Amino acid sequence: MTFFYVFGAVAVIASLLVIAQRNPIYSVLLLIASFGALSGLYVLLDAPFVAVTQIIVYAGAIMVLFLFVVMLLNAPHEETEHDEKIHPLRRPGPMRFGAALAVSLLVELLWALTRGNGEPNAFGEASVSSVRTLGRVLFTEYAFAFEVTSVLILVAMVGAVVLAKRDPRAHT
């Protein structure tokens, strides 16, 4: 199945470019491409509901929120001109330390995943792909979590409005 490698390569390359861009607008647009590739991977995993939700909610709603804020703040370029001029190895200490930690995390995860000695664990035949089954599980077994999620959304909505509101004392 070559689709896996195509979608995986698109996701990894787009994510790397998200990190490498200095203009946040390009970062957001590249992240949408990465999410599209991930949605293709979900289709390969027999999860069409998650794939469609990924496109509609993530690429459609959350990324548009990001794009809206990037354009609203009107401060596209990162203020790191003095950082970009110096050599990557002479950047500030925490930055180098964090990058080294991320690389070591990747090495550790890959080591842990590839040292398995058994047969490759291929996927079985059984898979849950119908939205009907998902909905039944969601509204019976996970009904409480579903209702709590609605409260969480309400709290986030109120919090976002309160946080982004202008302070009325600032104008007096």
Next chain:
Amino acid sequence: MPTLNDYLVLSAILFAIGTAGVFVRRNLITILLSIEIMLNAVNLSFVAFGRSLGTADGQIIVFFVMTVAAAEAAVGLAIVIGLFRHRESLNPDTFTSLKW
């Protein structure tokens, strides 16, 4: 056919990219985008495990993770807007009021 391990390796690579982005970038919006990359890497491993076990639980958890990610993005961006109004900057190094 790609196996479960292949999907987990891809998820690990994406998660490491997100971690590196949080540490390396000096822009609050890019840092939030890196957190989204990490959440998606975990989502991918959830769906792969759910497919491997043949249950619906993995996809249900991804549904909840997406909801929490939407709430996180809304509140996080509201905080970013508030910070930008305060200091006219998106560089996290300029917010040092709580630094000892």
